[in-house]
Amino acid sequence: MTVALSIVVDGIAYGMILFMISIGLSVTMGLMRIVNLAHGGFALLGGACAHVLTNSYGIPFIPALLVSVMAVVVLALPLERLVYRHIYRFSELEQVLATIGIVFIMIASVNLFLGSTLLPIRMPPVVSSPVDLGFKVLPLHRIIVILAGLAVVTALYLLVERTRFGIYLRASVDNQATAASLGIDTPKVYLAAFALGAALAAFGGILGAELLPIEAYYPLRYMVLFLIVVAVGGMGSIIGSFVAALSLGILDTAGRYLLPDIGTIFFFLAITAVLALRPNGLLVKSS
Amino acid sequence: MKRLCASLLVGSIALAAFCSTAVAETIKVGVIATFSGPNAIWGKQFQEAIQVYVAQHGKEVAGNTVEFVYKDVGGPNPDASKAAAQELLIREGVKYLAGFDFTPNALAVAPLITQAKVPAVIFNSATSAINKQSEFFVRTSFTLWQVTVPAAHWAASNGAKKIVTAVSDYNPGVDAENAFVSAFEEKGGTVVEKIRMPLQTTDFAPFLQRIKSSGADTVFAFLPAGPATFAFTKAYNENGLKQAGINFIGTGETDESTLDALGDQAIGLTTAQHYSAVHDSELNKAFRAKHAEMFPKSTLNPASVGAYDGVHLIYKLIEAAGTDGSEAIEAAKGLSWESPRGPVSIDPASRHVIQNVYIRRVERDGSRLVNREFDVIESVPDLGFSR
Amino acid sequence: MSANSTIAAARPQIRGAATFLPPIILLAGAFVAFWLFPYDLGFMTRILIMMVFVLSFDLILGYAGIATLGHAAMYGCGAYAAGLFAIHVSADPLLGLAIGAAAGALIALVSGLLLMRAHGLSLLMLSIAVTMVLQETASKARGITGGADGLTGISMGPVLGIFEFDFIGKTAFWYAFCVLFVILLVLRVVVASPFGLALRGIKDSPSRMRAIGTPLYRRKVAAYVLGGAIAGIAGALTAQITSLVSIEAFNFALSAEVMVMLVLGGAGRLYGALIGTLVFMTVHHIAAGIDPFNWLFVIGFMVLAVVFFLPEGLISLPKRLMRLD
Numbered sequence: 001m002t003v004a005l006s007i008v009v010d011g012i013a014y015g016m017i018l019f020m021i022s023i024g025l026s027v028t029m030g031l032m033r034i035v036n037l038a039h040g041g042f043a044l045l046g047g048a049c050a051h052v053l054t055n056s057y058g059i060p061f062i063p064a065l066l067v068s069v070m071a072v073v074v075l076a077l078p079l080e081r082l083v084y085r086h087i088y089r090f091s092e093l094e095q096v097l098a099t100i101g102i103v104f105i106m107i108a109s110v111n112l113f114l115g116s117t118l119l120p121i122r123m124p125p126v127v128s129s130p131v132d133l134g135f136k137v138l139p140l141h142r143i144i145v146i147l148a149g150l151a152v153v154t155a156l157y158l159l160v161e162r163t164r165f166g167i168y169l170r171a172s173v174d175n176q177a178t179a180a181s182l183g184i185d186t187p188k189v190y191l192a193a194f195a196l197g198a199a200l201a202a203f204g205g206i207l208g209a210e211l212l213p214i215e216a217y218y219p220l221r222y223m224v225l226f227l228i229v230v231a232v233g234g235m236g237s238i239i240g241s242f243v244a245a246l247s248l249g250i251l252d253t254a255g256r257y258l259l260p261d262i263g264t265i266f267f268f269l270a271i272t273a274v275l276a277l278r279p280n281g282l283l284v285k286s287s
Numbered sequence: 288m289k290r291l292c293a294s295l296l297v298g299s300i301a302l303a304a305f306c307s308t309a310v311a312e313t314i315k316v317g318v319i320a321t322f323s324g325p326n327a328i329w330g331k332q333f334q335e336a337i338q339v340y341v342a343q344h345g346k347e348v349a350g351n352t353v354e355f356v357y358k359d360v361g362g363p364n365p366d367a368s369k370a371a372a373q374e375l376l377i378r379e380g381v382k383y384l385a386g387f388d389f390t391p392n393a394l395a396v397a398p399l400i401t402q403a404k405v406p407a408v409i410f411n412s413a414t415s416a417i418n419k420q421s422e423f424f425v426r427t428s429f430t431l432w433q434v435t436v437p438a439a440h441w442a443a444s445n446g447a448k449k450i451v452t453a454v455s456d457y458n459p460g461v462d463a464e465n466a467f468v469s470a471f472e473e474k475g476g477t478v479v480e481k482i483r484m485p486l487q488t489t490d491f492a493p494f495l496q497r498i499k500s501s502g503a504d505t506v507f508a509f510l511p512a513g514p515a516t517f518a519f520t521k522a523y524n525e526n527g528l529k530q531a532g533i534n535f536i537g538t539g540e541t542d543e544s545t546l547d548a549l550g551d552q553a554i555g556l557t558t559a560q561h562y563s564a565v566h567d568s569e570l571n572k573a574f575r576a577k578h579a580e581m582f583p584k585s586t587l588n589p590a591s592v593g594a595y596d597g598v599h600l601i602y603k604l605i606e607a608a609g610t611d612g613s614e615a616i617e618a619a620k621g622l623s624w625e626s627p628r629g630p631v632s633i634d635p636a637s638r639h640v641i642q643n644v645y646i647r648r649v650e651r652d653g654s655r656l657v658n659r660e661f662d663v664i665e666s667v668p669d670l671g672f673s674r
Numbered sequence: 675m676s677a678n679s680t681i682a683a684a685r686p687q688i689r690g691a692a693t694f695l696p697p698i699i700l701l702a703g704a705f706v707a708f709w710l711f712p713y714d715l716g717f718m719t720r721i722l723i724m725m726v727f728v729l730s731f732d733l734i735l736g737y738a739g740i741a742t743l744g745h746a747a748m749y750g751c752g753a754y755a756a757g758l759f760a761i762h763v764s765a766d767p768l769l770g771l772a773i774g775a776a777a778g779a780l781i782a783l784v785s786g787l788l789l790m791r792a793h794g795l796s797l798l799m800l801s802i803a804v805t806m807v808l809q810e811t812a813s814k815a816r817g818i819t820g821g822a823d824g825l826t827g828i829s830m831g832p833v834l835g836i837f838e839f840d841f842i843g844k845t846a847f848w849y850a851f852c853v854l855f856v857i858l859l860v861l862r863v864v865v866a867s868p869f870g871l872a873l874r875g876i877k878d879s880p881s882r883m884r885a886i887g888t889p890l891y892r893r894k895v896a897a898y899v900l901g902g903a904i905a906g907i908a909g910a911l912t913a914q915i916t917s918l919v920s921i922e923a924f925n926f927a928l929s930a931e932v933m934v935m936l937v938l939g940g941a942g943r944l945y946g947a948l949i950g951t952l953v954f955m956t957v958h959h960i961a962a963g964i965d966p967f968n969w970l971f972v973i974g975f976m977v978l979a980v981v982f983f984l985p986e987g988l989i990s991l992p993k994r995l996m997r998l999d
Binding site: 006007010013014017111115116117118119120122125128129130132137139141210211212213215216217220221252253256257260261263264 | 324325326327328331456482483484485486487488489490492493494496497513514517518521522524525526527530544545547548549550551552
């Protein structure tokens, strides 16, 4: 019983981190339909910025987080105008190649200025203190991430499903020509969505850095992890990604509790089974 | 006629031999390491230490000029390592190979160095069995058994009764686990649980839960430096293990290259290692001062001292044997010198360095975190070689 | 892309020089490289092996349009199979290649039966998952594979009982080249055969192929198995020439790199695969030699430049220059 409870609590805490680090990709890849392998690159840039601000300039965590996310957005806007706008029209393979090229350059830039070692982000000490929930001790950090994850998924759901921007975005992705002819400024919609994806990547990367620490090769090291969440969640579904991240978190944690010796094999076999049965994602029934 | 030819031949050989010892030549040393990719830190540490040694001792050895040629293999990549060694031996005509961060990279060159009779000085790779693959391997770093057995003995004689081991599930981790368990049980301790954790994971909450409920008083951990160590030491604090009174003992987890990244929560972690950047000796102070002068943004770690002593060894071998590889290997056996880590010597049987293993605790020293040595186990050979 | 394939389909009529020229250039290139760079045989052998590997991926991705990110699965299986065969059964290199091909084909068949039913992102993820499971298994089966230290003790006999593997790597170079050459010739026949045309049809318009009664799934599995066998041969070559197999043979980065090399050169063209591999590995080698810490910039910009200015890959460069646009 206590094991089951531990699996659920630890699994949700881990799953929420998975959700946070891959939510930006759910927006660019899931909603905008670009194979954006550079997603982790934006998380890396945000994390590197937060590292420099908190470590070298001693700026407190919260302002550093906000400044870093803003900085990534400021960088993403011209990048979208100059580079990504062309990438939207590419075939999937060309998108893979182009975004890999971009992520290589991002990695090389961070490596050039900050080296290839870990780039820790200083947080207030209280964040890493253990909190006793009565039945289980959980670091405060995980509780913050769980709350932030819930806030992000709610806000995104409302944004995509309930606002005019969401309608425009879905219309633009489904049929750009028709959307444009209806008077939707599709380039602007894409720009805004892309910036949102980059901002979320940076936000998630910084919040998740306690578990998946930032370093120059972050985007490649965890690429498989980001992609798994979006694939299992299903393209175009924020809620799907959320459910997928939590399920994967619980699944992986269960593997570590119950079958520690073959945890990794178990995890990937389970993913194989899920994708074989539900090739379009957890919540989408295969046609 | 025949006799004339023979004497001419003998004469020319003698002349050639005379030339090779007396006339100054450039002796090249090929360094195979990782300079790019996520593990580029190895190559960087090696290169810096080599440059510091050369700055302190000059390029001239017994009238010869020593030149270092670097080859990047981009991580654990035996194919690239073998091709690099071939290129160094054939094109550059190197007389010594050096470097080697990952075990497969060292193993891949074993047939080549045996055939070419070229000594290869290992600056890091810590698997005992490497030196069995070729007579021409000499190692100036450490092996897992060499530092883990002292860790177990120290823990046993300092109050640890019940131990749980938590290692990454790959060869070095399993090596460390075997070494620790056998040494600890030998001293009468009990190992209550052996946990192997997936190599790729950074979420250790489930394992720390098991450690906590195992009833052990001490956890021995082995993880690769980098994200895994970062996340594990964080989790060790965050999950309340420290408060629960479960002590930590490790080996290379508090490597200086990632120590500052671990932050204040690393304070108090106890490890057994052969070198700390703040080892208290004149020689180490000079090493550190020169290094800080040449590379102000960098820091020394065990890889640095492995390379520094490796170059020292190569210089000594050139003095003793010039470019004759077989003679150089014979000269290496039993050689002893004073290293920045303390007194060291090369074990003639295993061609591995015999050295002190220090017990250290992480402390804050001004703006940096350091591994402060407070106990020592003297003259430890490679305890894993005969297994 | 579809314009290309119609050109290629019409090609049988204009045989002659176009058929024989490329293999002759390749052969001449090998001789020139051997003569010009006698000290780089080790590196050039790695390029040749990688060419075999990228060719096998070209059949799957370039011709059949099956995009995976787990091609290292077959490469790694071929490497381990050939390595274990050499240690425990026979040191004959050619037999080892056959074993590597069989291992690659077998794992491609077993995984392909599942994978070829999937598309898009889930196909990518499934292929990654298969490779991860294999890598983790190889890492855990330390008693058999040597785990993370690598499989050691491989010692090869002479090729055909005559040519000993030498220190400089001459035998290894020509051995790898001959394997590449034979595979290239075989693939030329395959892609021009009805089977090859069916693969192109599946890639360009699956619905039409289904309408004319082509069993898509079986054709794709067959292509995947053939590609797997060739990838297994590439793995076997590495195992024999390096005399060591490490679990890095299953790396995700290797699968990704193969895709980059192929798309860089031009997917769906056999010589595109060769050119992409040659350029990528040479640029990497030179850039890493000059500045190991920052070579990734060079690769990044090169990849971006190709995808933006030469979307059909480097192989389309002469044509583009000719048209001057």
